[in-house]
Amino acid sequence: MAFQFICSICHQKYDPASLVWRCSCGGVLDVAPFPVHFSLETTQKRFAGLWRYREALPFDSSFTDWQQITMGEGSTPLLAAGAALPSVFLKVEYLMPTSSYKDRGAVVLMAKARELGVRRVVCDSSGNAGVALAAYATRAGIDCEVYVPASASAKKLKQMAEHGATVHSIQGTREDAAKAAIAVVEQENLFYASHIYNPFFFQGTKTYAFEIWEQFEGRVPDLLVVPVGNGTLVLGPYYGFQDLLAAGLIKTMPRILAVQAENCAPLARAFREGAEVAQPVVNEGTIAEGIAIAAPARNRQILAAIRESQGAIITVAEADIVAAHRELARSGLYVEPTAAVAYAGLSTYLRQADDPELSIRREPFRQGTQTAVVALTGSGLKASPESILTRPCDHDN
Ligand SMILES: [Zn+2]
Secondary structure, three states: OOOEEEEOOOEOOOOHHOOOOOOOOOOEEOOOOOOOOOOHHOOOOOOOHHHHHHHHOOOOOOOOOHEEEEEOHHHHHHHHOOOOOEEEEEEEEEOOOOEOOOHHHHHHHHHHHHHHHOOOOEEOOOOOOHHHHHHHHHOOOOEEEEEEEOOOOHHHHHHHHHHHOOEEEOOHHHHHHHHHHHHHHHHHHOOOOOOOOOOHHHHHHHHHHHHHHHHHOOOOOEEEEOOOOOOOOHHHHHHHHHHHHHOOOOOOOOEEEEEEEEEOHHHHHHHOOOOOOOOOOOOOOOEEEEOOOOOOOHHHHHHHHHHHHOOEEEEEHHHHHHHHHEEEEEEEEEEOOHHHHHHHHHHHHHHHHHOOOOOOOOOOOEEEEEEEEEEEEEEEOOHHHHHOOOOOOOOOO
16 A cells, blocks of 8 residues: 655645655644554564564555564563552663664664665754664665764764764754755755654654553553653654554553653643643753754644643653662663653652642542553663763754
8 A cells, every 4th residue: 555644734645755754834744544453463473573563564565675674673671660669660662772762763764765765865863863763774775864963972973873874963053953954855855864754753653552552461551651852752652552542452542741851841831831832942951862852843743642642741850860860770770861851750740749739730640550651762871961961952852
């Protein structure tokens, strides 16, 4: 079957082979809904990894090149958080080939580029997404150019280059790097492998939902706690749970509790104010560099998805992120600071739920009787709190 893009605003459809990356009306694109098939019986006989759900991914069954591109990404562990947090589970997403959950999106996006016959892609990133895209591009036999802000982490840039990507260092902010990438994409009519704009990336991150459903033996948790910057781990799982709902396999979707760093929280502000669209903010600097997004392109969709799930967007202070990072490390889990944000968020949420003065108007999470899954998105081997210089809006997730 032909998979199509559909504009999130005006519903105009596009052929992905046309290389369009945004609607002429300015709206961001999604993959148009398509029928998905699940069978736990079939799935459980397959090797671990997200390709066990391939009938729910936007590929024809005749496409088998994914077998050369996959590195076994997905099927990450779900751990009990411990006695202090009964019925809370940690999804260890940093146990991935490039050490972050971005591999879910990158493998699907690059497999799709390969299926479309693309030989050269352009993307922009300064962090985990760029690393994941570079790694999967080389496996797919595709030339990858990554535009990065000159201030980006040297460690991550080195990894991109070692995977064979051409790294273009751009003076200026994260947004300036994106502008440079888009200029080349448009001038040369290239495939824009953006983890923000390209909707195939979100088709990969939706497998996060399928795995949780499988690990909960065909049920879903009550609460999903995720960090949010550009929304790849909000919208992907939201689409995944929508697929499960449409297939009649679940009756409700979990509430999504999305967490931002207080110092860069455009989505949390819009949520509090009841706004449909988030206004850009000034990034005041945060160690959660991966979600320090001052103007998220998919803000309207993120806000709508969280509201539809009956969830909430909250913020955590820098001190709370540091404390959560330390607590996780002392329990043996070494994450990067951005990956401690969701864990910090759950603690904040539980504290606020007990405090009638605070403005959590949603149903509180009942520890012990309800279940929550907290995402641990990236490895501490990539970045520690001490190694991060906080610069306004330089990073992405
Ligand atoms: Zn449109």
